[in-house]
Amino acid sequence: MRKLLMTSFVYCLLGLASGVYYREFTKYNDFTGDTQLSVIHTHLLMLGMFMFLIVLVLEKNFQIMSSKNFKLFYYLYNAGLIVTVTLFVIKGSITVLGGTTGSALAGMAGLGHILLTVGLVYLFIILFEKIKK
Template sequence: MRRLFTASFVYLVAGLLSGLFYREFTKLNGFPAGESTQLGLAHTHLLTLGFLVLLVVLVLERMFGLSRSRLFGWFLWTYNAGVVLTAAMLVWHGSLTVLGEQAGPMIAGIAGLGHMLLTAGLVLLMTALGRAIGRERADAPEPAELAA
């Protein structure tokens, strides 16, 4: 549970700092307000996919003991790699946009890989959660045992 809390806290700080970077970097470079850049998306991705999702997983861990599953470790590494890779590509692409540079197809490809890792991580999480719920159901007393 400590790892989940720490990771969630790190994403909170990273999300807030990315929002600060977005605001100051665009201002410093005279980027027109209201123009589209992916820097703002990095802020929301880090806060939502990093901070909030891992807080929900922390509650699920507390309720169902997800970390007892071997899949949970795979989820944690895969999902975090996806969040970091996706956010890094958003910052890179957004920074290039603010500087007036063109982003090549490599950035889109790497961002796509980040999204694939996020998807794989979520599949691992749901599989681990399904198994934990099944394990809990199997351990629950039968209705006849409750009446006795």
């Protein structure tokens, strides 16, 4: 359970830091337009911190970490969130600096979302398995 708490805590720190990065980076560059940097804060806090706090409660009630599928969920979901957020940072920073981004970045961010989705599917497989018992 400590692993889940630490995962949540790391996402909390990253979420808070990303909010500061967005505010300071756009202010330093006198940028007032739309950028993907504005959504990183909420993605990390909701899909990272709060998600793993919920998973922590699920572990406490259903012992989901004992499932053979838990590692798949954990690594796929985290990889998906990290890929997605990293590409948001890259694309958002390029936008603030006045550059343009190609479709390759959007495609890679899409792969991050796919990994997140597959991770969520594994979480539901685990929950159905545990609730059936």
